[in-house]
Amino acid sequence: MRVRVLFFGVLKDVAEKTVETVELPEGATTGDLLSAVDARIPDIQKYLPSVAVAVNQEYAKRGSRLSDGDEVALFPPVSGGRR
Amino acid sequence: MKDPAELRAASEVRRAAMVRSAIDSARVLAGMKQGEDGAVVVFEGIVRNQTRGRKTLYLDYEAYEEMALRQMEGLAEQAVGQFQVRDVAMVHRLGRIEIGETSVLIVVASAHRAAGFDACRWLIDTLKRTVPIWKKEYFEDGAVWADGEPFPVDMSAANLPGTGSTKAGDASN
Numbered sequence: 583m584r585v586r587v588l589f590f591g592v593l594k595d596v597a598e599k600t601v602e603t604v605e606l607p608e609g610a611t612t613g614d615l616l617s618a619v620d621a622r623i624p625d626i627q628k629y630l631p632s633v634a635v636a637v638n639q640e641y642a643k644r645g646s647r648l649s650d651g652d653e654v655a656l657f658p659p660v661s662g663g664r665r
Numbered sequence: 666m667k668d669p670a671e672l673r674a675a676s677e678v679r680r681a682a683m684v685r686s687a688i689d690s691a692r693v694l695a696g697m698k699q700g701e702d703g704a705v706v707v708f709e710g711i712v713r714n715q716t717r718g719r720k721t722l723y724l725d726y727e728a729y730e731e732m733a734l735r736q737m738e739g740l741a742e743q744a745v746g747q748f749q750v751r752d753v754a755m756v757h758r759l760g761r762i763e764i765g766e767t768s769v770l771i772v773v774a775s776a777h778r779a780a781g782f783d784a785c786r787w788l789i790d791t792l793k794r795t796v797p798i799w800k801k802e803y804f805e806d807g808a809v810w811a812d813g814e815p816f817p818v819d820m821s822a823a824n825l826p827g828t829g830s831t832k833a834g835d836a837s838n
Contacts, residue, residue: 590729591799592810612822632815635822636797639732644822655729655797659813662726662733662757662798663710663769663789 583608583650585615591658593633597623611645612637615654632659680745681737681755683730688756688767697754702774706781708789710769712762716811722803724811726759726768729797733757736796740788748784750775755788757798768800795820 587604589597604618612635620627635642636655648654690709698705712724741753754772762768771788775781792798793814800811815821 588729590727590797591801591813595810616822630822633822634816634820636729636732639729639735641795641820642822643819655732657729657797657816658799658810659815660793660795660797661800661811661813662728662796663793 583610583648585648585650585652585654587615587619588653588655590655591661593626593629593656593658596626596629606648610648612642612648612654613645615648616656619656629658633657634659679738680741680753681734682757683728683734683737684756684758685760686758688758688770690767690770693754693756693770694772697752697772697774699751699774701776702751703776704774704778704781706773706775706778706785708769708771708785709767710789711767712764714764716802719804721764722805723761723763724768725761725801725803725808726757727799727801728757728759730759733797737792740791740796744773744784744788748773748775748780748787750780750784753784753788755792757792757796759798 584603584605587602589600594600604615606614606618616630616633620630634657636657637646637648637652690707694705694707713721715721737755737757741755744750744753750773752774756770758768771785773781773785794817801808802811
């Protein structure tokens with residue numbers, strides 16, 4: 583199956599792109615996707631522990647199953663508003 | 666987490682907005698006041714001129730816009746139910762924002778002030794931890810993505826296979 587991966591914030595700079603299509607085996611989870619992203623993008627690993635994943639614009643639980651055609655967004659910690 | 670149908674229903678109420686030009690706080694405030702209100706609590710987040718002693722030139726905000734807007738609508742809806750306030754308006758600005766300008770506006774109208782303060786505080790704190798918006802801070806000698814607060818545990822993807830345990834989001838990038 584294929585999913586569309588969106589990168590935001592610092593992840594966009596590290597990946598040097600905003601979107602990428604990733605091919606995954608059937609039954610793959612968000613964890614499998616992060617492993618695939620780690621394997622294909624140099625230097626992204628250190629950011630992954632603090633990443634949140636949204637599948638089709640909803641925050642996904644750990645280990646959620648993905649489906650063909652999903653839009654999967656990878657978020658570094660958010661920083662809207664002001665501190 | 667609300668289901669998508671609930672969020673869609675909430676978004677039809679339109680308590681939240683994303684804009685790319687200056688937020689007219691006075692106009693939003695005036696539009697929120699009604700006869701049954703006894704209090705209107707306003708929070709404005711504005712762009713500060715320094716971070717840890719380093720002079721800031723301006724900020725640039727980006728968002729996963731559609732999701733961010735739905736999340737903001739969901740928070741506004743939740744605040745109205747949870748804190749028993751009459752109504753909420755939330756506006757977040759995206760793009761380049763100069764020192765002193767407003768990046769986020771939250772207005773809460775209620776019969777009594779305590780509920781208004783509580784709802785407003787909860788709204789800005791929750792927005793800053795969960796709504797997919799990021800800011801890049803521009804200094805005289807470079808730019809960095811601002812550190813965010815860690816995601817609530819049920820939203821974090823950490824502990825997934827292959828993600829290691831290194832702390833990320835360091836300002837050194």
